[in-house]
Amino acid sequence: MATIVQFENVGLRYGTGPETLSDVSFSLGAGSFYFLTGASGAGKTSLLKLLYLAQRPTRGMIRLFGEDAVTLPRARLPGFRRRIGVVFQDFRLVPHLSAADNVALPLRVSGVPESDVEAPVREMLAWVGLSDRAHARPATLSGGEQQRIAIARAVIGRPEMLVADEPTGNVDPAMAERLLHLFDSLNRLGTTVVVATHDLQLINRIAGAHMMRIEQGRLSDPTGSLRFPPRDA
Numbered sequence: 001m002a003t004i005v006q007f008e009n010v011g012l013r014y015g016t017g018p019e020t021l022s023d024v025s026f027s028l029g030a031g032s033f034y035f036l037t038g039a040s041g042a043g044k045t046s047l048l049k050l051l052y053l054a055q056r057p058t059r060g061m062i063r064l065f066g067e068d069a070v071t072l073p074r075a076r077l078p079g080f081r082r083r084i085g086v087v088f089q090d091f092r093l094v095p096h097l098s099a100a101d102n103v104a105l106p107l108r109v110s111g112v113p114e115s116d117v118e119a120p121v122r123e124m125l126a127w128v129g130l131s132d133r134a135h136a137r138p139a140t141l142s143g144g145e146q147q148r149i150a151i152a153r154a155v156i157g158r159p160e161m162l163v164a165d166e167p168t169g170n171v172d173p174a175m176a177e178r179l180l181h182l183f184d185s186l187n188r189l190g191t192t193v194v195v196a197t198h199d200l201q202l203i204n205r206i207a208g209a210h211m212m213r214i215e216q217g218r219l220s221d222p223t224g225s226l227r228f229p230p231r232d233a
Contacts, residue, residue: 004030010060034210036196085159093138100134124152143170
């Protein structure tokens with residue numbers, strides 16, 4: 001079983017303040033689906049930033065896709081990041097681009113020929129129920145619609161790992177369940193999915209998903225071993 005993520009004694013400190021994350025250790029088998037839970041300010045977003053390489057740890061070891069991510073040369077970061085889909089809490093859509101062009105961004109950045117962009121973008125917009133909003137600018141979309149565009153953009157490149165920070169926070173319960181089903185479908189195609197959420201009711205809706213809880217910057221580990229196999233193992 002391949003290990004896609006490995007953290008060992010990872011600590012993160014911003015500036016000279018106290019550690020935001022302390023002694024975080026876990027590993028994820030490729031193809032796993034799990035939820036990261038915890039109170040606001042517990043460190044969920046900081047942990048996700050380490051996962052998608054927006055932040056380097058203050059100490060400890062992180063391996064992603066079998067390589068040391070802490071010492072990874074800066075020139076290799078863009079290629080590594082393209083293997084990770086990210087759904088940000090604040091969406092980060094490009095305001096002057098249409099919904100369709102926002103979704104298409106990862107393909108264009110990766111050098112996909114323009115003739116091969118339209119079909120997957122159309123499929124993704126249908127996937128999130130926004131085919132009729134393809135030409136809309138982000139400012140004209142509701143919060144829930146922006147969230148769905150952000151999700152379509154994150155998954156269009158079929159990433160090896162998807163990291164989502166509160167992805168259902170701006171949608172109604174019916175759409176939240178639909179989005180979880182989309183993540184579930186992506187996971188069953190082999191993508192490792194990590195979803196940070198404060199909504200514990202969501203967790204029971206994905207059969208076989210794992211859960212990690214972070215409290216005051218430390219992972220709660222009642223089993224004594226945060227080693228997660230694929231969900232169907």
